[in-house]
Amino acid sequence: MSPSPSLAPQARAAGLSRFGQQLLPVLYQHRLVATSQLHRLLTPHTRRPVYLLRQLGRLRAMGLTESTDRRTGRMGRCEQLWYITPLGCEIVEAGGEVTARSYRISPRAAASRLQEHTLAVVETGLAFTEWAERLGDECGALDWEPELAHRVRDGDSRLGDDAFLVPDAVLRYTRATGDGRRQLLTFFLEIDRSTMQVAKLGRKLGAYARYASYIPQPSGRRQQVGTREAWRERYPAFPRLLIVLSGASERVLRRRTEDLRALASANSLVAQGSRLRAGITTAELLGRYGPFAPVVTPVLGDAEPTDILLADAR
Template sequence: MSYDPRPEDSRHPRTGFVASLIEPLAHELLLALAQHHLACTQQLQLVLGPDRTREAVADRLDKLRREQLVDCVVRAPSRRTEVWFLTPKGARITQGWPALRGRPPYPITSATTARRRAPHSLTVLRAYLAFTADARRRGDAHAHLGWTPQVSHAIGDRGKLVADAVLHATPTDAQQQCTVRAFVEVDRCPGSGARLAAKLIAYARLWAYRPHAAGQRRQAGGPLWRRWYPVFPRLLFILTGAHQQTLHRRIDELQAMAVRHPLVAALAGEVPLGAVTLDDLEVHGATSPVWVPLVGTELRSWTEL
């Protein structure tokens, strides 16, 4: 489900590549792309932090491209926005790195796939960067590997839910420095709110689902999600891509579903649920009281939903 940070020999058995020998900035860039899948140059510089300049990042990306470890597509020709991704060679090299252990295969297999996925992936990365900037200001234990994009969860034999990201953070004000986990869903408001509503229902199904024991009709044991999480992660919706009035109407619709839909209402009674616009998240910070709880009216921090 997510990476396993336990130590492991960094030598990949198939490539013979030793991760610890690579130049530090190149290693950081390959690791960031392996984690986030797609990113533009400025985003990569922000992921790596203030110690890395945009010029240094751009120069090293060009070298990695010549080495056929990364490639890019141009998203907006008029602005020359380059969106970077790992090549098959780069994906093979990073696959065995300890920090990425347990993650699914790298999903970008061609420039065509990169172009198709870029709008949503770059928006999800914007959300991550807003969390990271807030965490750095506060001194929270939230390194860039505390965010796992595209996490798949089984719901029964045929169902599946793919979270845009799973966030792992340790807020400085958390009691006993406990890790707080959250599912993150980023909605760019394409079409109606049906996709967003369906995603909320899918999370309620994941929360309630208990697998059947072999040869039995009745459900046995605890919920399936306990295989991966000690506590069901809170659920955070981040909305963008429309006027503020439209975004707040979508949040109103989520709040209505948290009351009217029986399974979602049951989830809302046990799990913190909240929503925010991406603009508010970027301007005010993730731990500011900008989150609208799906049950209730008082704006809160995401850790206090």
């Protein structure tokens, strides 16, 4: 990933290296990333992240990044998790390379239980980037964006859980089809580490189906009727939904898949007439076999595994 020309003036003013210019937008967009994940994402050609750690240390000395520790495994191995500081955010936002966000991760949030879910979202994006490299496709470090809000209800109030649909991430993937053409694919990602009640995840399926047909209605006294779905302003086609399960045994994940399929079939909004194409996989299957292997169980219809295209999901 080459540094963005728009970031270069601000980066040079701050004394950033070219690699530092790559790092800051990644940390800004993904909020919290483990050293091992940054290594796979930005320096996969090196055996050990020596240069990466040197650059991260330099950014921290400049007040642009910080880190917190995470202990993993039975031996309590410690790994650093990196995030951007408010000063680092100012530099990235001045460059205009990524979508500006008001959210700022704090040291407390970085060390909280939220870190596991944030890292799981990054891990899912990494699976796509690594397989894109193997397959000759395109999916880079900034090709997935976490928590983009999509309005699914009219009204002036911004309050209420049902007013907005917020996927864990929106991912864009460009596939080489083999005949010289390129296919742009967009996905809503929902990451479930087996900590959410299946019923709640099932209700979110209904929110996706509602967004697929949501037509905003103009406010005001005159009775006007909108005719264009809201998603058409953001996407060339309605994104596929991919639910990625982890955090439990294969037997438990299989049962969660079955329960989700049952809930979807019982939800008339999801099952009837929706554009929604949705599938369920596991982080382990996606990482091991890749997105174009039969690793996805459709939410509706035949349970025969397919790939992320979900061509026959309806």
